[in-house]
Amino acid sequence: MLRLDQVSVRFGGLMALKDVSFELKGGEILGLVGPNGAGKTTLFNVISGLTRARGRTLFNDKDISALPLHKRARVGIGRTFQIPQPMKHLTVRENLTVAQVFGAGRNDPARIDEILDVMQLSEQADRDAQSGLALQELKRLEIAKALATEPKLLLLDEVLAGLESQAKRQFTGKLKELHARFGLTIVIVEHDIETISDLCSRAVVLNFGQLIADGTPAEVFRNPLVVESYTGTPHA
Template identity: 40%
Template sequence: MHGAWAWSAAPAAAADTEMSARLDVAAISKSFRGLRAVQGASFEVPAGGIVGLIGPNGAGKTTCFNMIAGVFAPDAGEVRLDGRRIDGWRPDQVCAAGVGRTFQIVKPFVGLTVLDNVIVGALLRSNDVPSAKKLAEGIVEKLGLGPKRDLPASALTLPDRKRLEVARALATQPRLLLLDEVMAGLRPTECDQMVAVFRELNRAEGITILLIEHVMRAVMALAQRIVVLHHGEVISRGTPEEVVRDPAVLESYLGEETEV
């Protein structure tokens, strides 16, 4: 397993010397039929870091994700991965460049087994099916899906489908992992397990993570820095402790009595 992940660790070290940002989002905007979903949002994700993107429903978080992942091109602004512009690329090109993503509304390949789902992702950087299978088996174990690997994905419960989303994205061996609400619907213990998995990935393999999350318990536990979006604009950024005390954030999103 560790051999397989060496690929993603190496660029991280190189990037540290030249530029600090794994992902650099500069003033991106997107409108849908005149509705401004995102306006001039800028933020960075340092190599090896974990950044949380939070905000109320409709704040433009998923739209930001979709612009980074290549689902839409931004109307204005730039997205750079390790200094290279990737905005306007197709999703498969963005993935090949090293960005793995999950979907908020899970999209498992329901007719395939859990393992085959993950093999599809693993094939991206494997020369053949047997080596992809080997890689996929390790990831399936890591995400706790081992006992269910031969079940069709249609048989999985929602928390397991979320795990499968993560497993598939990880199988593409990303330099940057985009997680779109993977904790939603999980019980607190399941949520803590998931947090532990990401921490371990981050610590042991140096994987960089940008996560959208409503579950503040997970965000506070994981994120080193938080960016808050509201009405498509960044209204606050900083460490988790700073952000939860920011009056603007309390007013628009967290509410005054939030406990974390």
């Protein structure tokens, strides 16, 4: 479904990504792992079209490297952001409507009702999205907006950050449900090893903008380079 070929991004003197290459198969749930500043969000920005890069990004065998953000949404790439960003002065339902028109190019109220229901936001549908929601509801809204664009590939950027353990487990269960219900391919940025191990069949690890490991969560989290990237100490 997705192939990155020698993707590199430089911000002035900082090499944010360096020759990152990997493939993602349709239906996978992939964990994108690495210490803070490793380049994970930059990689999401490249895939979704927010950041231009050297190298190639291919989606369903088509080179989308030059496509802008809205056109990548139209081919089926949806994403969330680390900090929930509801649209100001709009209700929860209106946020989903705008996202749907932007990403899918149509307005389908029945589909929006389905997303509100599955994300447990039906009772909040007419609330002001910016001021009327608690943290967990804001996180559910962030995912709901991405679902409204009707993605085939869903990029989740630390959607579980700030949640306590029980809420994380509930969210993990919800992501499994979305994966099955909508036939999604998912890439999730998450620091919690237990969550990645439970949710993902595969993980890739970035450090200083370079891909240093690719394999099952068990393989990746035993990898000496990965251990060293988090602890700063060579693995014995």
